[in-house]
Amino acid sequence: MAGNRLNLSIVGVRALNRENLATKKSPELFRLAVSFKNTVCCNMCVFTDGYKDDIKVMGTKELFKATLELLNNFNAAKNIHMMQSLGDTCLNEHQFVTLLGRMRLYQCLPQGYQKAIPRMLLTDTQINSVAKAYINDDNFGSLGSDLSMWKFYNLLTGSNKSSYIDSFLDRAYNATELATGIASALHGDERYSWFLS
Template sequence: MKNLVIMPAMAQNRERMNLGEYAEEATIIMDDPVKPANHFIEANTQEVTLNHLKNDCITPVFSKDNELTINHAQFVETIQDAAQSFFSGEKVEQATIRTSHIIKGRIPEAIHKPANQLLESDKTIYYERAAFSIDIPTIYETVGGNKLNLSIVGVRAYNQMNLYSKKVPELFRLAIGFKNQVCCNMCIFTDGYKDDLRVSNTTELYRAALELFSNYNPAKHLYLMQQLGNTSMSEHQFCQIIGRMRLYQCLPTGYQKALPRMLLTDTQINSVAKAYINDENFGSFGNELNMWKFYNLLTGANKSSYIDSFLDRSLNATEMALGINSALHGDEKYKWFID
């Protein structure tokens, strides 16, 4: 890996980021990347501001003891603070936040008003699900001709918690990886993802975020992604893989459990097939398809996932791409997908 770009403060902290055996000398440059216009997740989400979450949304409680949850705004602010602390000296952008599944209510004084007579001040809202992305554009690399920025992604979904109980440690999902700037696809690797982060307060959340950042090995992650560009598949092999992925969901339970997991839905697999033909960045209709492009077809399709399944499928896209890449070189684990 020749061109991992790290700003001066980051270059001083190479040991902390575990660059180790995978990294060569860093190139230190200054840059002002252009913020991309598209989104890291789409589905049925809408973009909101931190100010909106703080000032316009109520905070859900655990109903049995009326204890407050950690709300979405506190989640975003805690991880933003942790990122700015850990990556001190780097440019840490403000979080881009997207929400879904709005929960509407009323203040007590408006309980008996007809709906068409409600004032904005009579209404209460909060969002069942929220996701955010914090980019660190001064830490980046080029893979397959695409610029990748280091990015932190958080996901919170109240539907995955029992708010009818007493207060218990709350569930969060947090990841650090790279975002492909040409398409905003998220690239998540195993050691950069906490899928069952349970904490009781923002202090524990802050500490867990720092631990995740410290354990993540960006150079190893980049190295694995770079290797994907060295292998290609034929159109026939791609069609075989798409067909097997469609079959996967219909397999008997025992048969399916014997195979590596595959989390993309039929609709998303159809999106991969369409993008193979039409995508201007990663489509390869009529030609060989390298595994880096295949990986981005998977991560692109994943942007249609709901917030609560987004990061699990992001990681699974990495598992699928790396596994099939190994299968093309004779490894047995993912062989079923290309048989």
């Protein structure tokens, strides 16, 4: 993808933060993802059909079954095409700066406003990381020139590396939503247009 090698990866996280440890035996919670890992930077590209955030199982057989279902539903060709299409759309520097400002503003909006806008899970620290990488990253930075949505996507997933494991997959998936949503907004779709206005 744009000269970067991608490896298919399976990621699993046991969601201890969402379990009731006081009860005797209840279903264990897991999060699973089938994704592509960009070998240039180890960024995880997580997609809708490759992510389950609420798998409840009582044993390894049920976990194995849930994993097979996830693998069977994962459409690698569709997701590769989506990533390739991100490379066909670009943000100019003014749009990128506006987008960063809106992402920072999103955190401060009242709940009612946030609900009217597509969700954005990155923290201020991660947004700052995106800005720094735009200037300094040898692989995905684009200071002074247009930024492809593929590079923007990798700036988002790169900033996500600082997430705790319990929020990593949610934010990786949200990075996919943001990158594809912003790319659609650049082509006239209204849903993510707030981030560019």
